[in-house]
Amino acid sequence: MQILKFGGSSVATADNMQRVLDLAQAAARQAPTVVVVSALGGVTDQLIAAGRRAAAHDDSYRPLLRELEQRHLEAARGLLPIAGQSAVLSQVKTSCNELESLCDGIFALGELSARTLDKLVSYGELLSSRLVAAGLAARGAAHQWLDSRQLIRTDARYGHAAVDFARTNPLIQAAATGEVPLYVAPGFVAAAPDGSTTTLGRGGSDYTAAIFAGALGASTLEIWTDVSGMMTADPRLVRAARPIPRISYQEAMELSHFGAKVLYPPTIQPVMRAGIPLWIKNTFAPTDAGTLVEVAPPANQEFVRxxxxxxxxxxxxxxxxxxxxxxxxxxxxxxxxxxxxxxxxxxxxxxxxxxxxxxxxxxxxxxxxxxxxxxxxxxxxxxxxxxxxxxxxxxxxxxxxxxxxxxxxxxxxxxxxxxxxxxxxxxxxxxxxxxxxxxxxxxxxxxxxxxxxxxxxxEATTRQVNVVVAGVGNVGRKLLEQLQRQQPWLREKLRLHLRVVGLANSRQFVLDEDGLDLANWEAALAAGPTLDLPRLTDELLALNLRNTVFVDVTASADVAQVYEQLLARSVAVVACNKVAASAEYARYARLKSLAQEFNTQFLFETNVGAGLPIIGTLGDLLRSGDEVQRMQAVLSGTLNFVFNNYDGTRPFAEVVRQAQQEGYTEPDPRLDLTGVDVARKILILAREAGHPLEMPDVQNDSFLPAACLEGDVPAFYEQLAAHESHFRRLYDEAAAQGCKLRFVASFEEGRARVGLQQVAPGHDLYSLQGKDNAVLFFTNRYVEQPLVIKGAGAGAEVTASGVFADVLRAAH
The missing domain is CATH 3.30.2130.10 (VC0802-like)
Incomplete structure (x- = not known):
């Protein structure tokens, strides 16, 4: 003997019932079979609603009952040939008339007792099981309909009756003898000692099937539902959830207790005591393996089931x-x-x-x-x-x-x-x-x-990381190109699924928890709402995505203001923007503290040397017990480009304009040429080395005449041209000594300074080419010969690569 139970979704429509009949007949060809069915999907809730409306003197229960009647009539017409419909339609009408009379009584009394409610909701399973039996009759399949109320005996605790197995088991054994290949029984319903209808509580149809299985010593119990077995997690919440092939009774009970809807915990008790295997199968994908619930499933590599x-x-x-x-x-x-x-x-x-x-x-x-x-x-x-x-x-x-x-x-x-x-x-x-x-x-x-x-x-094979990028200018665009290009490599080599779920520029933003198509990100951003940073932040936090990294590729102080809110919600922050790390020391320390407190990352490698691993190397030195004594650095690719290309044969203003045209300067080149940017960088390095410096503590020896700082950008270029003799003199003095001009940042004995210097041949800063940066760390370990980090220190491609590297650090 085997028991098959079909849930509400499996019998919700006539088409679904046809599937149930196919499965039932296939099973009966293997061994005598009892089919237990639930009410049509949603019917029990509708019956409860009708009863409560009637008790509240709300006569809207009547159209609700008519809707239920029509649904069952349509199911009968769709399931049965015309010649076989008459008796079943009459039976449905009779039952629905009884329902209406019952609700009329509830309406008149203004009361819905637990006993009456059990009587009311029992009609759902009684009607559905009669329909299934009629479907088998129409196919000429030998079968017998069993009234579970005559077989399952309970106490009188209406709504959650306790089964009297001593009386129940002999009744089931006498009724389901195997003389016919198929038996059909309604789930959920039973009877009290006085014969009144009781119900078995939430998940009662599963329980009915298990009671039959235990009483008959069934070879197997199959629970047919609309999912392919118990899942590793709720598939509505986790897209990567997958069926569990085999699971123990105890594990199934634990999962069911904490919300796994496929099984109701008491269901398992009768079959667990008897050691009967329980299969959970999908009515709509019957060839899927499903889940086998058994006494002792074989061990596997996954400790968590x-x-x-x-x-x-x-x-x-x-x-x-x-x-x-x-x-x-x-x-x-x-x-x-x-x-x-x-x-x-x-x-x-x-x-x-x-x-x-x-x-x-x-x-x-x-x-x-x-x-x-x-x-x-x-x-x-x-x-x-x-x-x-x-x-x-x-x-x-x-x-x-x-x-x-x-x-x-x-x-x-x-x-x-x-x-x-x-x-x-x-x-x-x-x-x-x-x-x-x-x-x-x-x-x-x-x-x-x-x-x-x-x-x-x-999912040890792949880790999902969700990235939001603020700023899609030169660097931001390059970053998105790199992210798109590296997706296959990241999946294969690092087992990372790195998704861009948000973008923002100075005008608009877009968020999509399913991930943006990086081949069409510009169109998605253009269709997004107007940028409102508080709204963007709130919506991002409301999405509450795992492993989220916020990337700031702007120079905006407003964007930097949201860092605290993000870090406090364990969203990692990767900042190309130097505003936060070079702000007041208290704020810098606060951001570092928040990252530590909320177990996340605040990373800003590109604040100092674009893609060069300067801050990371400094951190490695300190973590390994070394101590920085002094630092010397060329930290402006712009200034290095300018002084590498200025030799007096062309005006200084023309060289600066070339640097701007090639993308090495800010839109206002004075931000680079005044040394303010370099001062911020050495300030950040000093802080990372453990010194609580403020921006005014950095001495800035500017080489620009004061007149160059007045007016707008065109006026700036005019003043550069007017002071050509000043720049030519600086070059000639250095050349006369065989030196090159370098704008050098230095830190020693707790003091930081930036300014133009003459660098002699043989010095590590002398041979820098193009837009190169270099940092020299003199430490307790690197005393005579410094640790030198040198390479391209400007340009969208290398800066984006540095941001990308920080994103990967945050991801891990």
Whole structure:
């Protein structure tokens, strides 16, 4: 004997019922089969709604009942040939008339008792099972319809009746003897000792099937639904979720308890006791393997079997010094909750006995709070206990797996993954069996948390990183080109799925949690709303995507203002923008502190040397125990380009204009030529070396005549031309000594300085070409010969590559 149960979606329409008939007949050719069916999808909720409307003297229950009647009539017409419809349509009409009479009575009394509600909702399964039986009859299939109310005996706790197996099992065994190949029975319904209709509670049709399986010693129980088995996570939340091939009864119960909708926990009890294999299959993809629930599935490489969640949850916390060393507080709390029929989802208690915390379903939270406050009113009044603390808008996320037992590091990986993504854990529970690690988190973080954990435990091959880029000028465009070009390599070599989910320029922005097409990003951005930085930030944080990196490729002080808000939500910040790192030291330190506090990254390598690994190398030196004594550096590709190309044969102004035309300067070249940019860079290096300098502490020896700083950019070029003799003299003096002009930044003994210097042959800064930068680190280890980092220090391509490198650091 085998048992097949079909859920509401499997019998929701006539077409779906045809699939059910095909599967049932195929199974019956292998062995005698009992088919248990749920009500048509959504019917039970509609029946409950009709009853409640009637009890509230709301006569809108009548059109709702007519809608239910029409749906069942249409299903019968679609399922059966015309010649076989008459009797079934009459049966449906009779049942619907009974329903209407029942609701009319409820309307007249203005009351809906639990007993009457059970009678009302039983019609859903009775009608659907009759339709399935009629479909088999129309096909000429030998079968028998069984009334579950005559076979499953329960107590009189209407709505969640307890089964009397001693009476039930013999009745089922006598009815389903195997004399016919197919039996059809309604799920969910049963009968009290007096013969009145009862129901088996949430998931009752699954339970009915398991009761039949246990009573008949079935070879297998198959639960047919609309998914291909139990999944590693909710596929509505995790796109990469996949079916679990095999799972133990205990693991299935844990996953079901914490929200996996495929099974209802009591369903498993009768078959688990009998050791009957349970298959979860997909009615709409019957060839899919599905999930086998069994006593002892074989071990595999995945210690975690699945991830589930349940919410909304409320956390109730009872604490106070009066609890310490006094027995009975826990018993009183749970007794008070049980009296109000409040189910406790999760429990945790501090080792000091100073507090106990329970999680309950939010709809039960008011009753739970009132019951606890009433129970402990005397202790609260005397100050022995604090008033009950309640926190709402929470959820439980659970890792489940029997193989987690005795495997160290599972909890560490869980907490680390959540912490790196800013998911705060409000409470934790882990049973001594080590099959379940449950965490209470904010409900708004559930999607992110489950995706992060699924990636951590099931998707070791690829890690998704979500990138938002602010600024799509020269550097930003190059960065997007590099990101697009490197996608295959990142997937293959680094196992990274790096998605750009947001873009912004000075006018507009666009966010797409599914990722933007980098081949058409300009069109997407052009169609986006007007840029509003607070709105952009709020919408990005509302998306709450895992592994998010915000990239600032602007020079905007306004964009830099959002860093704190992002870091405080564990969004990594990669800044090409120098505003934040060179701002007041207190703000710089605050940003570094936030990154550390919220376990994320604040990276700004390109602030100093475009794509050169200067800040990273400095950090490596310090972390390895070295100490910087002094630094010398050429940190402006613009100024180096200018002085490498100026030899007196062309006017100085013409060389500067060439640098601007080739993209080496800011739109206003004075920002480069005044040395302010270089001063910011040496300030950042000094800070990274551990010195709390402010911008005014950097001495700036400008080589520009004061008149060059007045007026607009055209006036600036006019003044450069007017002071050609000044620049020629600077060049001639250096050339006479066999030296080259370099705008040098230096740091020594806690003091920073920038200015034009004559550099002699043999010096590491002498041979710099084009737009090269160089930094010389003199440290305790590099005393006579400095550690030199040298290379191109300007240009969109190399700067973008430096930003890209920081993005990858943040991703890891």
């Amino acid at each position: 699945g991830i589930s969640s349940i919410g909304p949850i409320s956390l109730l916390r009872l604490e106070g010094s009066g609890m310490v060393g006094v027995p009975g507080f826990s018993r009183r709390l749970f007794a008070a909750l049980a009296q109000e029929q409040v189910n406790v989802v999760l429990i945790t208690q501090s080792s000091s006995e100073h507090s106990i915390c329970v999680a309950v379903s939010t709809p039960d939270a008011d009753r739970a709070q009132q019951a606890a406050d009433q129970e402990f009113a005397a202790e609260i009044g005397r100050g022995l206990l604090d008033p009950l603390d309640r926190e709402d808008e929470l959820a439980v996320v659970a890792l489940v797996g029997e193989q987690m037992k005795n495997h160290p590091g599972i909890s560490g990986r869980l907490f680390g993954a959540l912490g790196q993504n800013g998911v705060n854990i409000r409470a934790i529970a882990q049973g001594s069996s080590e099959k379940n690690i449950s965490t209470v988190i904010r409900q708004q973080d559930v999607r992110k948390a489950i995706n992060v954990l699924h990636e951590t435990f099931f």
